[in-house]
Amino acid sequence: RKEVEQDPGPFNVPEGATVAFNCTYSNSASQSFFWYRQDCRKEPKLLMSVYSSGNEDGRFTAQLNRASQYISLLIRDSKLSDSATYLCVVKGSGGGADGLTFGKGTHLIIQP
């Protein structure tokens, strides 16, 4: 079973629409969760951290369900510039330095 699973898409969405991505993770002891955005041939950029209480940043809302080991990202009023690959990222629980575990990403295409 993959550690972080995402629907690869692509999601083709008209401009202005609302789109939601989901992600599941296998390690129940994981402690930190993030959504990253990666544009073609670029390094990932942190979009937002995900907290148990849910958090919102402008048009973006992230939710975490620890019981179901499930993370979501909602994008409202989507813009053309939102077209990118969205990576679900989990950070481990062990002592010492923990690297990030990335999902394969969900490809989003916003259409005019």
Place this chain on the structure above:
Amino acid sequence: GAVVSQHPSWVICKSGTSVKIECRSLDFQATTMFWYRQFPKQSLMLMATSNEGSKATYEQGVEKDKFLINHASLTLSTLTVTSAHPEDSSFYICTAGTGARETQYFGPGTRLLVL
């Protein structure tokens, strides 16, 4: 602040040569750096954890003798791909942070193409 650079940004080399990639934290001291690799249409995969002043910790399946990591100072980690082969062609990205649980900042990545 929190800028991480990588050099070179891209490299093309012949099979059998060794390639060194540098990762630098420009405005902070990084006690921990991570090296990742991303093949086309694949997710980033952690290769190793680089700790200043100690040996790197490699992930399962990553050959430590092939991917040499040196974290000689608090601002520099290097990854050397020894005797590179075409299957080593990939996008190599480093991240740097001030501690194990601190935010990791990404370098811009290095594209390696081995002919």
